[in-house]
Amino acid sequence: MMQLLQTLMTDRETDRAERQATVTALQQIANQGHGNHDHPGSKLKNFQNTNPPVFSKTEEPLDADDWLQTMENNLEVAGVEENEKVLFATHYLAGPARAWWTSARALNAGQMMTWADFKLKFSKYHVPPGLIKKMRDEFRELKQGRMSVVEYRDSSSPCQGTPDETDTTEKRKERFLNGLHDEMQTVLVNIPFADLEALVDSAIQMEGKLHQANENRKRRMMNQRSNAIPVATKDKSTITCYECGVVGHFSNECPKRLAKLAGNTSAPAQQQRRVSTGKKFAPNNPNNRGGRLYHMNAEEAQEAPDVVLAEEKVHKIREYLKTAQSRQKSYADKRRREMTFEIGDFVYLKVSPLKGMQRFQVKGKLAPRYVGPFKVLSRRGEVSYQLELPEEMAVVHNVFHISLLRKCLEVPEKTEVFKNIDHRSVDINSDLTYREVPIRILEEAYRTTRTRSIKFLKIQWSNHTEDEATWEREEDMKKEYPDLFST
Known part of the structure; x- marks a missing residue:
């Protein structure tokens, strides 16, 4: 435990010493001004005035790339020399990023690292190639979907890993157009636009027109519903029931008819059965209507004497299966061939x-x-x-x-x-x-098509009877068996 604490303290002291050395170097650059006495303001103050961000670790996929682009822009605004950019930028690394820089500088064996080498190594470590490939695939498959044209334009802006697909104006226009909605593509694809901005502007205007047309259509539908002819309610005071003759309701709503249907228990004997045993309901309850099916498990059904079991159908199905199996077996026995022979057979x-x-x-x-x-x-x-x-x-x-x-x-x-x-x-x-060779010609016949008539011959072959004769073309027979026509 003590060794671990000593190691942590040593690393912290080393990091503090490196930071102090960096601050000292920056102060020397600010005081000396590199021989430029015409400008009293130092480059360090100019760089600090740009409020450069501090980078610790990657929270989002493009955090490292955004920090690198922001830092490069701030360095150019502050007028920092090329050989000083690495020193100024690494001063704003902290946490894991600072540890990476310490390791990378140690591997560089104390040699001065250029700004181009720093950007390459920084991007390779904090923005891995797998992430770049994923962003490239997402960029290629990006569609407008439920986004507005402005939101889609911001989402389809070029990012790291897609320079070959957005390096020209034509490629950017084509990529933006392919992601728009189909109804917008159909109209905009035939219009030549000078640049991407003109295409985006036309898409925004067309989006507004489509939205306005949808609102007008919804408004017309609402007006049609509000202007619909109301259905008149029937006055039941003049209606007489055909069932009971009382005024005020229809026959299908008659109380006497409904009561008669509710109390009707005269069902056929084949459909209604009274269960005497194995039941879980009160036998004298008036709510138990006749002709209903009540759930009963297998054990209760076996004990109840008046319950009809469906075993007869099961027996019939089994008999049918046996008949089908025996029929298949008899057919298979007739088709069966011996697969082994004995000596002397x-x-x-x-x-x-x-x-x-x-x-x-x-x-x-x-x-x-x-x-x-x-x-x-x-x-x-x-x-x-x-x-x-x-x-x-x-x-x-x-x-x-x-x-x-x-x-x-x-x-x-x-x-x-x-x-x-x-x-x-x-x-x-x-x-x-x-x-097989042909013996003789039995008959002649012609088969007529649209363009010609083909002559066929009925041929009897050797080792076969006349019933086994076949029809053949005359030209084929003359070509194969010319001796048949010589006699």
Whole structure:
């Protein structure tokens, strides 16, 4: 504790000594006048007469920048020399700012600091770059909003960090115009102004005209409301009630009718039920009208014998859900495919036919076919199987992915149909594709457009029946299969 107090006392003595040295130097400058005996008033007195402000720390973002600009203006007014500006200005630093100056002067190793270097270091420390960027962004996004034109002009004045956006008159006019209200921009954008002052003056005049027009519109609306035709009140002394025949009220206001509605308790049996147990109201109270729903929790409802529970609907909903789930399950079971095969199983192999045609800019492909069945010899990895292929399919590699296989549900040896299967009827390539070729032309037809007539041919393809024939363009068929037209 004693060491801390000694340190504080030492720092205070050092600061006091520095201030005394600064005052002594300023007094010497004032007494000597730097050889200028023509002016009896000293520069120090002239500078003090400008009432320079004392800067301690930054309370607002632009306090440091404002102090620096004010101090520079006062130094110029007092006629202080360039090499004396730092000495005069730093005399009015106090608190944290004084501590910063002591540290900055120590880092400068006793060398004389110019006024330009002082301004640069002072601004860099007390006005950080992040704050300048924030002010620049706020300046770019500034709009008039609810401010008047004069208030908006003062708020949009150039500040530190925005010299590149307000360095010319055109940029300042454009920036000011973009922040005005839309109705003012629409009129002022087409008028060439000589400078910013002329633009501001026109905006102020237009603001007054718009304000006057709004006031006139409000005044006209108030006059229209005051001049509205008053609604005449009906004299009920001549009105006779259709319900009771008494003079002085309408039938919907009849006391007898209202009393009858209030005492009507003849509700349908399906809508009105009397609760005998579990109720929290007096049964003989005349204020308890029939046909009303009273709140009751689950425990009270279970104990009350006359309360109808809504369990029947819940049971029906559950039955519907079970039916829907079973329907989805049956559909999924039909679509289900075996994803694993055992050694010795028989499977079909998926092959894809190709026509080699371009119909409507899309390559024409027919539905896939399955050939086989073939016996599974072994399993290769997790999703591949080796099949026993006939000699006619020697060009095809005998290991296939599981997505190309479909299980044969009948054993070939026990089915007479498989004995007559001829694998040579389909010429399969090494990539599990086979080429479809046209056999004959079944029909001809024309499709007429606005500019021309296109001829189409109904073609029967190999390995397909007449019902599977497709319509193709004649010009495409002649280009791909010229032999079809030679016969």
